[in-house]
Amino acid sequence: MTDRLPGFSTLAVHAGAQPDPTTGARVTPIYQTTSFVFNDADHAASLFGLQAFGNIYTRIGNPTTAVLEERVAALEGGTAALAVASGHAAQVVVLQQLMMPGDEFIAARKLYGGSINQFTHAFKSFGWNVAWADPDDIASFERAVTPRTKAIFIESIANPAGSITDIEAIAEVARKAGVPLIVDNTLATPYLIRPIDHGADIVVHSLTKFLGGHGNSLGGIIVDGGTFDWSKGNKYPMLTEPRPEYHGIKIQETFGNFAFAIACRVLGLRDLGPAISPFNAFMILTGIETLPLRMQKHCENAKAVAEFLAGHSAVAAVNYAGLASDKYNKLARKYAPKGAGAVFTFSLRGGYDAGVNLVSNLKLFSHLANVGDTRSLVIHPASTTHSQLDDAAKVKSGAAPDVVRLSIGIEDKDDLIADLEQALSA
Amino acid sequence: MNHDNYDDNYIRSILNGVKSIAMVGASPVNVRPSYFAFKYLAQRGYDMIPVNPGHVGKSLLGKPFVASLSEIGRSVDMIDIFRNSSHIMPVVDEALELPTPPKVIWLQLGARDDAAAAKAEAAGIKVVMNRCPKIEYGRLSSEISWMGVNSRTLSSKRAPVPTQGMRLSLNRTSVGGGATSASDRAAKNKNELT
Secondary structure, three states: OOOOOOOHHHHHHHOOOOOOOOOOOOOOOOOOOOEOOOOOHHHHHHHHOOOOOOOOEOOOOOHHHHHHHHHHHHHHOOOEEEEEOOHHHHHHHHHHHHOOOOOEEEEEOOOOHHHHHHHHHHHHHHOOEEEEEOOOOHHHHHHHOOOOEEEEEEEOEEOOOOEEOOHHHHHHHHHHHOOOEEEEOOOOHHHHOOHHHHOOOEEEEEOOOOOOOOOOOOOEEEEEOOOOOOOHHHOOHHHHOOEHHHOOEOHHHHHHHHHHHHHHHHHHHHHHOOOOOHHHHHHHHHHHHOHHHHHHHHHHHHHHHHHHHHOOOOEEEEEOOOOOOOOOHHHHHHHOOOOOOOEEEEEEOOHHHHHHHHHHHOOOOEEOOOOOOOOOEEEOHHHOOOOOOOHHHHHHOOOOOOEEEEEOOOOOHHHHHHHHHHHHHO | OOOOOOOHHHHHHHHHHOOEEEEEOOOOOOOOHHHHHHHHHHHOOOEEEEEOHHHEOEEEOOEEOEOOHHHHOOOOOEEEEOOOHHHHHHHHHHHHHOOOOOOEEEEOOOOOOHHHHHHHHHOOOEEEOOOOHHHHHHHHOOHHHHHOEOOOEEOOOOOOOOOOOOOOOOOOEEOOOOOOHHHHHHHHHHHHHO
16 A cells, blocks of 8 residues: 555566456456447446446457556556557557648657658658658757647667667757657667656557567557646647547546547547557567566677677677767666667678678578567668668668668577677688 | 645545545536546445536436535535636635535646645645546556556455446555656646746
8 A cells, every 4th residue: 555666577567467357367368359348328328438447349448458558658657558559550640649731740860760661651641741850969850840840759779770869858859849759669668768757758669579579469559658738839639629529528638647648549549440459468468577587688698799799800880889889878878777778780891792691691590670579680771671761861870781780689698699600700 | 735746545545535525517518527527436436416506407417416515505525626726716715614614625637726725724624636536546446447547556456346336446556656757747847837
């Protein structure tokens, strides 16, 4: 009964979950059902009218998924969360609440290549315009602000090079502009960085990566920081205007400091439809229980591998913020003192061809387009994740043609180093 | 009392302790937050009385509207005020004039009047401001977790299967209490600016 805040690892195991009332099952059951029966007509009407808490249909909410949502909200220090089918779906649902056709948002240029594509091309057909800014130049965010700006979007630890973003400085730009700061915290996870503590208003994740952690299930999540005042300036009608689809309910007025998460659920997920499978929610939930242990090992291994590569004669440069010599080391020590993550890039003296050779000679590292798996992964971004960018944009986003990206797993680090060593000398 | 954030035990003791709640500003319009809260609290077994001079003659979920607190004609444990911050003081004054003043005065989400709160507290009345009893009940019982909301509570005990009209246990272990520190900070900043 005490107001004692448990530690991160305790929340990672317990938050949101409780023994099943009906069966006593201790592990959260997989409620693999599309729909839930109503008690009576009034109960059904109350649920549809958002007057009661409860389950209707798995596209809108599901008891297994709800445990995942509360758990990630607790780990991020947010007021509520909404899980969706993928990280990409999370981004669409978030921006749908904020943007009208003709509106703009500012995004950091260093992002996952898929996000760069989504923002540049897919969102264009919605009339959502992205303005790019350089996360290493805070003033470039200030310069990009216009009266149509509705949000700022950054990654905490940025793809592909694992660079660290100065969240507090960009949060200040967002505060002055009167718009929410959205942080994609996928590569850091809340174990390494909690963006809301640094001024972010909304956090999104691809749960597919370190949170799920085992490379077996897709998922995404939106965390509401409960920090943004949507009523200011009447810029966000989805939150403040009467909603005709709910007979005139005003979402912010009704739901207070978790209104954004509710808007994402009842206006975004309900109508756009990218629901996560309860089975995937269960798999990711199980993964999260060991998040602290895995992240410690991921970071320890990544640092050892980065140090090995930095000392290897075939390697031209290593970009890992956990190395004392790295340009982002100061920011890493401030924002991610427990470790700089496990995704980073390096370039080879032999250029593009040496990169391709390395990838094909590795025996333990898997060549695939994912990160944040228990297994160590390798990819050549210029020809894959960032291939749709032109050469100049590739360089700007940290995916130059000679760059190889690693996602370090939780194997024994000596084995990872031995594999790299044999592949570099093959 | 620190009205920027409340210890869960404070909120819990209020929601466990009160039986009758007069809701000032209750609306019969079924998309208004006051209607949601009224209905929810009635379903959780509270004895609800709607107070709104604009709707006398009508009833809300079978409970007749009364025009003012003095017209309730019996004592109530809690007054839940669904009015803007600028309309709080007259309601508190009226509550203090009652033959038996309430034990609790609760100001809805978005409403805050520190002077009115101090006056009520000087008369021995517990005050909660800028909170919703429906949300707090849902949070402390973890019922709100269905909506992906961070209840800030934990429990390793098996909960009873909920049935209609049943009071839920609010005695879960609180973690941190109330809203998150980030949202509390934002609310405090907003309050200081206005």
